[in-house]
Amino acid sequence: APIVAAELAEQALGMTPEAAHEDRHRRSLAAAHAHLEAGEDERPRAIARKLLSTAPAGPPRAEALALMADLEQLNRAAVLLAEAIVEAAPLSALQATLHLRLAGTGRVIHGLTWSEGHALAALRLADQLDDDALRAGSLSMLAVFRFGRGDADAPRLAERAYDLAAGCDDREQLRTASWALGHILTWSVSTDRARALLEARYEEERHTDERSSASTLWYLSFVELRAGRWDVASEHAERMLEIGRQYGMVSGPAFFPVALLAAVRGELERAAELAAQGRELGDKEGALLSGLVALAGVTEVWGGDAAAAIASFGAAEKKADAAEWYEPNLRWWRADYVEALLELGRTADAVVVLDAWEADALRVNRTWVLAQVTRCRGILAAARGDVEQGTRLLDAATREHEQVGDPFGRARALLALGVIRRRARQKRTAREAIEAALAGFEALGAARWAERARGELGHIGGRTPAVGLTPAERRVATLAAEGRTNRQVAAALFLAEPTVASHLSHVYAKLGVRSRTELARKLPSF
Numbered sequence: 001a002p003i004v005a006a007e008l009a010e011q012a013l014g015m016t017p018e019a020a021h022e023d024r025h026r027r028s029l030a031a032a033h034a035h036l037e038a039g040e041d042e043r044p045r046a047i048a049r050k051l052l053s054t055a056p057a058g059p060p061r062a063e064a065l066a067l068m069a070d071l072e073q074l075n076r077a078a079v080l081l082a083e084a085i086v087e088a089a090p091l092s093a094l095q096a097t098l099h100l101r102l103a104g105t106g107r108v109i110h111g112l113t114w115s116e117g118h119a120l121a122a123l124r125l126a127d128q129l130d131d132d133a134l135r136a137g138s139l140s141m142l143a144v145f146r147f148g149r150g151d152a153d154a155p156r157l158a159e160r161a162y163d164l165a166a167g168c169d170d171r172e173q174l175r176t177a178s179w180a181l182g183h184i185l186t187w188s189v190s191t192d193r194a195r196a197l198l199e200a201r202y203e204e205e206r207h208t209d210e211r212s213s214a215s216t217l218w219y220l221s222f223v224e225l226r227a228g229r230w231d232v233a234s235e236h237a238e239r240m241l242e243i244g245r246q247y248g249m250v251s252g253p254a255f256f257p258v259a260l261l262a263a264v265r266g267e268l269e270r271a272a273e274l275a276a277q278g279r280e281l282g283d284k285e286g287a288l289l290s291g292l293v294a295l296a297g298v299t300e301v302w303g304g305d306a307a308a309a310i311a312s313f314g315a316a317e318k319k320a321d322a323a324e325w326y327e328p329n330l331r332w333w334r335a336d337y338v339e340a341l342l343e344l345g346r347t348a349d350a351v352v353v354l355d356a357w358e359a360d361a362l363r364v365n366r367t368w369v370l371a372q373v374t375r376c377r378g379i380l381a382a383a384r385g386d387v388e389q390g391t392r393l394l395d396a397a398t399r400e401h402e403q404v405g406d407p408f409g410r411a412r413a414l415l416a417l418g419v420i421r422r423r424a425r426q427k428r429t430a431r432e433a434i435e436a437a438l439a440g441f442e443a444l445g446a447a448r449w450a451e452r453a454r455g456e457l458g459h460i461g462g463r464t465p466a467v468g469l470t471p472a473e474r475r476v477a478t479l480a481a482e483g484r485t486n487r488q489v490a491a492a493l494f495l496a497e498p499t500v501a502s503h504l505s506h507v508y509a510k511l512g513v514r515s516r517t518e519l520a521r522k523l524p525s526f
Contacts, residue, residue: 002037009034025051025060032067037211039247045071059094062087066098069105078105096125096134100176103141112145112324119145133170136161140173140180147184150326152364158184175212186219187329189368191405194223214243214254221257225264226368228407230445234261252281252289260291263298264408266448272299290319294333301336302448306343313337328360328369335372342383350380371400375413382420390420402494410494411440415453422460431460435475436493442471469510476503477511481520 009031016024028051032044048071051064065084069077081102088095103118119141126134139161147154158181165177178201185194198220205213217240224233237257244250255278263271275295297312313333320331328334334357341350354376361369378393394417401410418434421427434456441450469477479489486500493500513519 002034002039006031006034006038006040006043021054025055025063029063029067036070037209039211039249041071041248058087059089059092062094062098066101069101074105074108078102078109081105091125091128093125093129093131093134096122096129096131096138099125100137100141103145107145107148108323111322112148116142116145132164133168133173136165136168136170137173137176139164140177144180144183147187148327148330149324150328150360150364155184155188175209179215182216182219186222187327188364188366189226189329189404191223191227194219195227198223210243211247211249214240214247214249217243218254218257221261225257225261227405228444230261230265233257237261250281252278252292254278255281256289256291256295259295260298263295263302265445266451268299268303268448272296275299290316290323290325290330291332293319294331294337297333297340298336301340301343306340309336309340310344310346313340326360328357328364328366331357335376338376339379342379347380347383350376354380367400368404368406371397371404371406371409374400375409375416378413378420379416382416387420387424391417391424394420407440408444408446411437411444411446411449414440414494415449415456418453419456422456427460431457432479432492434460435478439472439475439493439495469507473503473507473510476500477507477519477523480504480507480516481523483516483520 013027013031016027028047032047035043048068055061055064062084065080069080085098088098099118099122103115107115119138123138126138143154143158162177162181165174182198198216202213202216217236221233221236244254255274259271259274275292278292279289294316297309301309338350338354358373374393375397378390378397382390394413397413398410401413414433414437418430421430434453438453476489486497490497490500511522513522
């Protein structure tokens with residue numbers, strides 16, 4: 001009940017004599033933080049200004065500066081926190097905490113190496129104070145920074161920090177450690193573990209700390225997007241934005257998952273608008289929004305403007321370089337960057353991007369990225385005229401995408417495989433691959449990609465779809481009419497056998513047939 005807490009804190013402050021300086025300072029901070037929790041910033045700002053004008057040098061002034069930093073944009077907040085560190089007593093928990101806050105703020109402005117220096121300073125203080133809670137917080141931040149820079153040991157460091165925090169009676173450091181581990185699990189695409197940790201965290205936060213729950217929902221939206229549960233991902237992303245607006249804390253990155261979901265669903269204009277809003281807000285904050293810049297490239301290449309897309313992807317790469325992002329999953333746009341380069345015949349440039357991405361992925365064993373690399377290698381081989389190599393690689397990519405739990409990537413690999421087979425006049429196998437891709441896109445709700453797959457089927461020619469049948473039923477009926485068993489149909493379309501049987505029962509009822517023989521005779525007439 002943050003509003004009630006703020007009212008009570010104000011009453012306590014009002015009852016405190018002016019001469020009781022330490023009590024007034026302490027209760028002023030409590031009231032300000034309670035108002036912040038309630039989504040109010042005018043009253044905390046007034047309190048912060050008064051504290052800065054009255055607080056004596058040393059730790060009291062450091063606390064006032066830290067409070068004001070909560071209310072400022074990133075660049076100004078970093079300056080205030082740096083001043084607070086100087087004011088704080090040496091070898092104190094306050095100084096260590098301020099180093100951690102500055103590290104978190106500075107990673108967006110100054111990069112990961114700079115921020116790691118402050119995290120290490122906090123860790124040295126924690127060791128000197130023998131404070132496990134501070135040690136856990138310091139290790140958590142170190143893990144995040146090192147993960148971003150592509151350190152293979154970062155996940156183990158985050159696990160260690162989380163275990164250490166779980167054994168301490170410090171809610172704040174446990175929250176930091178939980179966020180750090182959730183961040184790393186999400187971006188390393190450890191889907192099941194990320195979901196379990198983040199859902200448990202959200203369940204606690206939505207009752208006790210709604211503002212923090214928005215950050216957790218941000219990560220959960222990405223977990224579910226990658227898992228192909230786009231409706232669930234949208235619910236998380238929209239709720240995250242709703243909380244942000246409620247508390248007046250919508251930042252540029254908040255638009256990212258909503259915009260990306262719009263893009264994959266084929267709403268390219270809406271995605272571009274949302275990304276632009278996020279970039280505009282992010283620029284005001286001084287944030288490095290590589291993802292939103294890259295998202296402009298995604299909407300451009302999927303909309304047919306590869307040249308514009310390449311410019312956007314190049315800008316995103318520069319921002320990622322400045323931010324020291326060398327974790328390969330953080331540069332999630334590179335598969336589309338490669339395809340845009342190939343569309344314009346810039347094969348050599350595509351190879352440079354792809355080789356660097358693969359090397360990073362192999363170094364830290366990111367199988368999600370490696371599946372995309374295989375898909376891109378197949379498209380690259382086909383662009384060079386090596387149909388056999390392209391087919392082999394894309395066939396392998398479909399399996400790799402399935403193994404890592406990437407239904408969207410698998411459908412894209414199947415579509416590329418079908419296109420190559422069609423161009424090689426392998427009509428039957430081309431149709432099978434494209435129909436399987438279409439089924440995948442339709443199941444996800446990827447409308448624009450499904451439309452593209454239907455267009456490719458139209459290029460093959462031949463069979464006319466049966467009237468009254470759904471797209472999935474048509475695909476099953478077509479293969480069954482060729483004499484394939486349910487198991488063979490299931491394997492060709494990547495479906496379960498019971499699903500094939502269910503589709504066939506609907507087909508038989510709609511067409512008034514009772515066997516595959518009757519189906520084969522009747523299907524061509526529709």
